[in-house]
Amino acid sequence: MMRGLAAMQDSGFRWFFLSRAITMTAGSMSSIALAFAVLGIDNSPAALAIVLTVFTLSNVVFLIFGGVVADRLPRALVIQSCYVIDILSIGTTAALLFTGTATIPVLALLSALNGAASAFVMPAMQGIIPQLTTPAHLQQANALLSFVRSATTIGGPVIAGILVATVGPAWVMVIQAAAWALAIVLLALVRLPAPDPSGTSFLRDLRTGWHEFWSRTWMWSICLAFMVMNAIHIGAWGVAGPYIAKNDPRLGIAGWGWVLSAEGAGILVMTLVMMWLPLRRPLRWGMLAISALAIPLALLGLHPHALLVAAGAFVAGLGVELFNTGWNVTEMEQVPGDKLSRVASYDMLASFVAMPLGTLAFGWLVGHVDVSSLLVISAVLYAVVALGTMLVPSVWRMGRADGALKS
Known part of the structure; x- marks a missing residue:
């Protein structure tokens, strides 16, 4: 404790x-x-x-x-x-x-x-x-x-x-x-001490932030992956999920509420684990964990029973928080503090920019293709993209900064 x-x-x-x-x-x-x-x-x-x-x-x-x-x-x-x-x-x-x-x-x-x-x-x-x-x-x-x-x-x-x-x-x-x-x-x-004056123009600071972002292969490769993953997640989970809940009695609207709560519970449990369990390979374990979001997506398409999907959502919640902690810690340790906010803004931009496209795409797809097949294909693609980032050497090998694991 x-x-x-x-x-x-x-x-x-x-x-x-x-x-x-x-x-x-x-x-x-x-x-x-x-x-x-x-x-x-x-x-x-x-x-x-x-x-x-x-x-x-x-x-x-x-x-x-x-x-x-x-x-x-x-x-x-x-x-x-x-x-x-x-x-x-x-x-x-x-x-x-x-x-x-x-x-x-x-x-x-x-x-x-x-x-x-x-x-x-x-x-x-x-x-x-x-x-x-x-x-x-x-x-x-x-x-x-x-x-x-x-x-x-x-x-x-x-x-x-x-x-x-x-x-x-x-x-x-x-x-x-x-x-x-x-x-x-x-x-x-x-x-906190005031930051040192940059002595450069606003545009130069923007370019410096981009250079810091793009010079780290582990960072931009994961961000590019999340462009696809977030578009799938917000579309499949945020659009197709409520649609199935409203139209399939095995899930139902009340059942969908339990599914979302189960995901939140998984996140909550993993935060407790992350408070005391040292994360020595934050990106390797983080990307493996986040791929678990494919589980409830596949269950939603194959057999959308409330209890079954809720169980998958709980596991996914565990994975979401493990990734979030691993990513935040890595970014904070590996990026110089005076450039961290600029780099984080490029990271966030990459993560958010495709989400409206995912919403619009799945809004159209749900009404024109078989929803079950759509979700299974989405789950497979999500897992492949997430796990594929571990082929990047710097993602696989990334450890903690010196002294970070000392209590």
């Missing part, structure tokens, strides 16, 4: 962890509230799709700029500034909902603002963690954050559903704005 909580010895990480726990909890509720707020204005899936797509597109557009800013300025300050923007947009959303004046175009505009702010926060988050703890505690720090994230993913939507049903979505937005304000105060207690 003491090994799992070792990162808490670092005071800066403790304050950061508390601020992240608060924002992750509130954030897990706000997504549900926003969905029902949109549907309360226009009970149309298209309206909800517009608001969510605008967020994603705005996020993708600004990601690489967010990485440069997070490397040039104090990362805690970048996060705090973006939280101020979020508070203003979330507060405006709440006010519009309270007064009954909210419209879909206005909510889409506010969602785009949130997406842009998030594009600066995410690279800053990735870059700040190694500054707050020692190399020996880096794996535990990432596992602790993942533990909170997975726990809020399971419990947050339940709490949000109760609040939306009883007091309405606007009050959930108020809670989120208050949580972000508290997080700003907590981040003010994180003391």
Whole structure:
């Protein structure tokens, strides 16, 4: 237990962890509230799709700029500034909902603002963690954050559903704005030295980040793989899964809820394991583990019984978290700290850019081909791409940095 909580010895990480726990909890509720707020204005899936797509597109557009800013300025300050923007947009959303004046175009505009702010926060988050703890505690720090994230993913939507049903979505937005304000105060207690002035242009910093990203074969090969894997996952799991749940009584809508909860439970269990089990070959084991997502995809196509698919989803959840911890630790150890946010932004861009295409492609395929065959083929392709990355020597051989495994 003491090994799992070792990162808490670092005071800066403790304050950061508390601020992240608060924002992750509130954030897990706000997504549900926003969905029902949109549907309360226009009970149309298209309206909800517009608001969510605008967020994603705005996020993708600004990601690489967010990485440069997070490397040039104090990362805690970048996060705090973006939280101020979020508070203003979330507060405006709440006010519009309270007064009954909210419209879909206005909510889409506010969602785009949130997406842009998030594009600066995410690279800053990735870059700040190694500054707050020692190399020996880096794996535990990432596992602790993942533990909170997975726990809020399971419990947050339940709490949000109760609040939306009883007091309405606007009050959930108020809670989120208050949580972000508290997080700003907590981040003010994180003391870090200011980054050295780069002395170069913004464009030069962008090119430097790209060079750092592309010069690491293990990084770009896995990112290219995830372009395909994420497109398959969001399409097969996010589109075909709910379609089967609605139309096949062996799974059912309630059963699909249990499947998603089982995946979250698998993630939660693996975070506990990652707190104390040293991960000596993070990319080798991570890519092997993430290939387990092919299991529930294949089961969904071959025999979509709720308990069977839930069991596969639990195993997949274990694999997801093992990969996430291994990837984050490797990136934080292998990339220089003053360039980490820029490199992380290219990594995130590669991971997100094909996801809308996956959604659109599977939306069409589900209505035009045999869904069972589609899912089995998708599962095989997913596993082949994931396991194929281990043929890259640097992926297979990647170990931990010197001193990282010392407790």
